[in-house]
Amino acid sequence: MSLEMVEDIKEWIYEASALIKERLSSPLIVEQKTSAADVVTNVDKEVEAFFVQKIQQSYPNEKILGEEGISEPVEDFSGRVWVIDPIDGTLNFVKQQDHFCIMLAVYENGVGRLGFIYEVMRDELLWGGDSIGVYINERKITTVKKQSLADGIINVNTNMFVANSFGTKDIAEKALAVRMTGCAGIAFKEVILGKENGYLSCLQPWDYAPGKILAESLGLIVESLDGKALDLKAQSPVLVAGVETYEDIKNLVHH
Structure with missing residues (x-):
């Protein structure tokens, strides 16, 4: 995983966040999926399409697994696979306009390499991987509290x-x-x-x-x-x- 890829993904996430915030000022189109609490909006689909376009432009011919199925189905996890959740916590997004995230991961041959969790309304980006460490915004996390x-x-x-x-x-x-x-x-x-x-x-x-x-x-x-x-x-x-x-x-x- 290159630092260039890390910076690309960060830039895309911040662009997607700005898009989401802009869309919050307009009425949402909400569709039910498996239940009344399991919903998808026009913004979920738009943000996933945004990420798919960015990945295909910068890293062509790579596999993309997205929640909303914008890209081709992934049959196997050989090679590099991008995993996207454009808005995690969509019901919160719809009802609270808060407490939701953008999430993206990069896997290589089934092994997780990079992960990104961005809490949009708090401007907190948790990111990193096994070879580069884990950060909250630009602060490195070195230990996790031990508790029963x-x-x-x-x-x-x-x-x-x-x-x-x-x-x-x-x-x-x-x-x-x-x-x-x-x-x-x-x-x-x-x-x-x-x-x-x-x-x-x-x-x-x-x-x-x-x-x-x-x-x-x-x-x-x-x-x-x-x-x-x-x-x-x-x-x-x-x-x-x-x-x-x-x-x-x-x-x-x-x-």
């Missing part, structure tokens, strides 16, 4: 909590406090910054791809609650946590 489950805040998916999927409700009851952000990017960011010590949610690849790269670069654990390997072609119940919280949670997980 009982000593910190965990973030969980609402549906998993209500249904007690994998024991999520039981796990939450053992934590000091619980949050439900409704945005995977923000949840990953909070864990990486040490503000929360775990996150459990059922996620699509574009929801966790950037966060996984960044978290693992700092020694955090990211894996599927069902014991299967995380697959960039499928939805998975994802856990991200530090070692102590991870051990506490794994002892409480049930299927």
Whole structure:
């Protein structure tokens, strides 16, 4: 991964952020996907198309996996694959005009190389990778706070909590406090910054791809609650946590 690529991606993210903020002043076109809470807007599609165009111009003939399916489907993950979530937390974007992110990841032969999570309304860019380190804006993150489950805040998916999927409700009851952000990017960011010590949610690849790269670069654990390997072609119940919280949670997980 070249520094030129890193700078390209940062520039695109800031351009996309300006576009999103501009569009917030106009009525959104909102479509329902799988449920009333699972929505897509004209801005999601426009931003993904923007990234696809930029990638194809600067890095032609590379594979692109995007949430809104603007580019050709990705059949395998050989070579370089770009993973895009143009607006992570679309329901928050629609209802709150806040608490949403732009997310992008770069994989090579199935291995995560670069991850970017940009919380638009806070102008916070979490970025980096295993070979360059992890940064929040321009400040390098070198350590992650170590805490047990009982000593910190965990973030969980609402549906998993209500249904007690994998024991999520039981796990939450053992934590000091619980949050439900409704945005995977923000949840990953909070864990990486040490503000929360775990996150459990059922996620699509574009929801966790950037966060996984960044978290693992700092020694955090990211894996599927069902014991299967995380697959960039499928939805998975994802856990991200530090070692102590991870051990506490794994002892409480049930299927």
